[in-house]
Every structure is written in structure tokens, then in C-alpha cells.
Amino acid sequence: MKLIINGKTEEIALEGLKVAALLKEKKVQMPEMVSVELNGEILDRGVFESVILKENDKVEFLYFMGGGSQGFSTKCIHAGHVKDPGNGATAIPIFGSAAFSYDSAQDLADVFDGKRYGHVYSRISNPTVTSFEQRVNALEQGRGALAVSSGMAAIATVVFALTGQGDEIVAAKSLFGGTLLLFNDLISKYGVKITYVDTMDTGAYKRAINEKTRLIFLETIANPKLDVPDIKAVAEIAAQNNIPLVVDSTITTPYLFEAKKFGTAIAVHSATKYMTGNGTAIGGVFVDTGVHNWKSSKNPSLKKYIDKFGEFAFLAAARKQVLQNAGSCLSPFNAFLHCLGLETLSLRMEKHCANALAVARHFSKHPAVKSVNYPGLDNSIYKETAARQFNGKFGAVLTFSLGTKEKCFDFAGRIKIAGNLSNIGDAKTLVIHPASTIFHDCGRTEMLDAGVTEDMVRVSVGIEDVEDIIADFEQALL
Numbered sequence: 001m002k003l004i005i006n007g008k009t010e011e012i013a014l015e016g017l018k019v020a021a022l023l024k025e026k027k028v029q030m031p032e033m034v035s036v037e038l039n040g041e042i043l044d045r046g047v048f049e050s051v052i053l054k055e056n057d058k059v060e061f062l063y064f065m066g067g068g069s070q071g072f073s074t075k076c077i078h079a080g081h082v083k084d085p086g087n088g089a090t091a092i093p094i095f096g097s098a099a100f101s102y103d104s105a106q107d108l109a110d111v112f113d114g115k116r117y118g119h120v121y122s123r124i125s126n127p128t129v130t131s132f133e134q135r136v137n138a139l140e141q142g143r144g145a146l147a148v149s150s151g152m153a154a155i156a157t158v159v160f161a162l163t164g165q166g167d168e169i170v171a172a173k174s175l176f177g178g179t180l181l182l183f184n185d186l187i188s189k190y191g192v193k194i195t196y197v198d199t200m201d202t203g204a205y206k207r208a209i210n211e212k213t214r215l216i217f218l219e220t221i222a223n224p225k226l227d228v229p230d231i232k233a234v235a236e237i238a239a240q241n242n243i244p245l246v247v248d249s250t251i252t253t254p255y256l257f258e259a260k261k262f263g264t265a266i267a268v269h270s271a272t273k274y275m276t277g278n279g280t281a282i283g284g285v286f287v288d289t290g291v292h293n294w295k296s297s298k299n300p301s302l303k304k305y306i307d308k309f310g311e312f313a314f315l316a317a318a319r320k321q322v323l324q325n326a327g328s329c330l331s332p333f334n335a336f337l338h339c340l341g342l343e344t345l346s347l348r349m350e351k352h353c354a355n356a357l358a359v360a361r362h363f364s365k366h367p368a369v370k371s372v373n374y375p376g377l378d379n380s381i382y383k384e385t386a387a388r389q390f391n392g393k394f395g396a397v398l399t400f401s402l403g404t405k406e407k408c409f410d411f412a413g414r415i416k417i418a419g420n421l422s423n424i425g426d427a428k429t430l431v432i433h434p435a436s437t438i439f440h441d442c443g444r445t446e447m448l449d450a451g452v453t454e455d456m457v458r459v460s461v462g463i464e465d466v467e468d469i470i471a472d473f474e475q476a477l478l
């Protein structure tokens, strides 16, 4: 049978050949990362095992980068690790190379064109970064992932890929301060309007959507308000309007929150936090979970990517239009640290969550603490939704109201084991006064909407012995 494969006529001595079998026959590298165009139509991956090829069919293989497919902890350790044939390294090798060379000009051209698997230049993709992307994608059971230089870059990349001038976003009011600044200070400058809603009011999301809305954005557990929306309900609204729900799952990680199961189209993470787990590297990543049908999207920003990449349109736009041009690439050295951190994610998250619950319970009875906000406390209005969505766990970020800003500053100044610094998701316990730091540049209304008050400290509970964390806070509260 004659087939035209990537523009070349080839004789294949097999009848009744299915697409999946052709990938095998042609020894296509990384078959989980290739999309297939048959006679000008991009095929869904689901039909690779059923579509039978006919004489003179035109088949194009296009690499979009991403993909991957065991139990959660096994994937944390093994997913994305391509065996090192040269030396048999057991750790993911760090490919500290800006560019990648090929024997012939045609080979390089084919890689550029997506017709052959490979890397060209590390601003666009890099093998160590690909390993990290594949690991996170496997954890989210997604269609593909893209890693970038920070959590902020991840959010910005998603938004820039999905919006253009005159478009709109519907977002939760309770968001991380950096995200609010990104939306209000930068994204809005490019003519994109952001409509904020109370994330607990599912109907408000529905009411805020119009024909210009390109995405809904919310946090699983908002940092630092810690309110917990009904994500499935919001996802249904997004699906009814044929727009993607983008969820920042930094606080929950894929260990607590199965983004895909709850209808999230794009799960975003600051890899700086729990994914790495030790505060050693800044990075970000997002996953197209496969929930959204891009081929039916009316988003004008995606049109040319839908025509060429079908269901991979969003990932292709994010890599080719935003990452490649904005240059917000992840360093392979950081990707290595993120991969290393991910190996212990499930163990750490169990300990983080158990410690946080014990700290929250202990200090909710303390005379120097006016109130404790933690979704795992019995009196929390978020407890039921959080338990249902986050596998019976509640994350490891909590806030204390201490009465005045001065009391917060005194507390932060007296802690000994915990650090007074701007980060979360470290193995070490961390404390900060958000109003005078992260939310310093936000307006008062924005700050209050995000649940930030002058008398509040945020605590990211670490994985030290919980008795030591409690004793440290006790002495600091005197």
C-alpha cells in the first residue's frame, strides 16, 4: 500500500494498517507527543487504534511537545524520565545546552516544522524541561503540559494565549496578590477586561459571562483568603458557554485536587511551591487536561492553531505564540529541581496537611489568636466543599487574626524556627504579614476582596515536627 508520509511517498507492506500501528511501524519517537493529520484533518488521539489507513492516504506527524501517561506516587518518581542510553543515569539529566544540532539541514528543518521529534533551542523546548512537563502532565492525566519560568509566567502565558484586545476574563475576587497585579496592571493594559466575582457565588460567574469572555479564572483554595469555590459547578457554567475554566491549583497540587475530574480545562501551578517543596527554584507549569474541546472553540486568538493543531491548539498557541516570543522559558537546572521535588510530593503533602490541621486546631483555642482561618476546621464554611474536592484534605496554608498590625509584626519578629518571608509550600514553616508585603501595591478594596486585613498573618505550615512548630508559635505569641 502506498502512503504519503510527511510529504514523501512510501510503500508499506501491510494491509488494514491502523494509525497506531503505523506509528509503531515507523518507529515514531515519543508517540504520546505526536499529533496526526490524515488527509488534512487532525485526528483525535482516541481514534488512533480504530482508523484504518487506505491507499494514497496523506499522513503528517506533528510534534507539539507535552504528553505522558501508574499510581500517583509512581508517576511522581518515574514519569517523564527518558532513560539515558549513554551513561544509564538514574536521575533526570540536566541538558545545559542552549541549542541542539542535527546532521543535515533537512533534519533541522523537519524539527522546526514539527515533523520530527526533537529540540531546536531551549527558549522553545529543552529535554530536561520536557521531562518536567511530562511528569506534571502524567500527574494531571492531561493532554499536554508547558513549563515556564515562574507561576506568574504560567498564568500570563495562559491568558496571553487565550485573549486579544477587546476580550474579557471572568475571575474570582479572591486571588493571590501577584495575580491581581498581573491582571490589573499588565493584562488590562492590552485591552482585556477583567470582571471579578465572589468565588463562592457560582451564579455570579454565570451572570458575568458574555460573548467576549474567553476564560474563567479561579484558585482552588484562594491565597490567602482560603475560600473554596464549588469548582465542578463553575466548570459546568464554563462548559455551557464553550469557554475553558482555568484553575490555579498551586496550594492543592495534583495530589489533593484532580483538576480533570472536576471539569478544569487548564490547571496552573507555581512549581516554586509544593511541587519543588524546598524553596530552591522558581518555576511554573500548566496542563491542558483534555476537558475542553478546542476544535469547537470560537476564540479568534486560537483560529490558526485550531486549523493546524486541532485538539492541541491551546498548547501550540501557548508554546509557539507566547513562550517562544515572550521568552519566559524555564531553565533546565530549575526543571531538574522541580522533578527532584516532585519525587516526594505525596509524602510531603500528607505531612503538610496533617501539620496544618494540628496547628489550626491548637491555635483556634489560643487566647492571643482572635481567629484562625483554615478550611479544615469544623467551623469553617469551606470544610465540606474542600473535603469533597481535595480528597479529604485542606492544604497547609492558614491565617491568624491577631487583632492589630503591631501584634502581627511582633509575632513575625519573634518566631525562631519559622521564617518571616514571602513564599509558601516550603518544607520549612513560613510566616508573612500579607497587607504590608504581597498586597502592598493593591488597592484597599482589592485587598479586602482578597480577604487581606491589617491584623492578619499568613502561615505556610511546613513539615517539621508539629510540636516544634506549635512551641515556636506559642513563644512568639507571648
Ligand SMILES: Cc1ncc(COP(=O)(O)O)c(C=O)c1O
Pocket: 150, 151, 152, 153, 176, 178, 179, 219, 223, 248, 250, 251, 269, 270, 271, 272, 273, 282, 283, 284, 423, 424
Ligand atoms: C496561588 C499562587 N499562584 C501563583 C503564584 C506565583 O508563583 P511564582 O512566585 O512562582 O511566580 C503564587 C506565589 O506565591 C501563588 O501563591
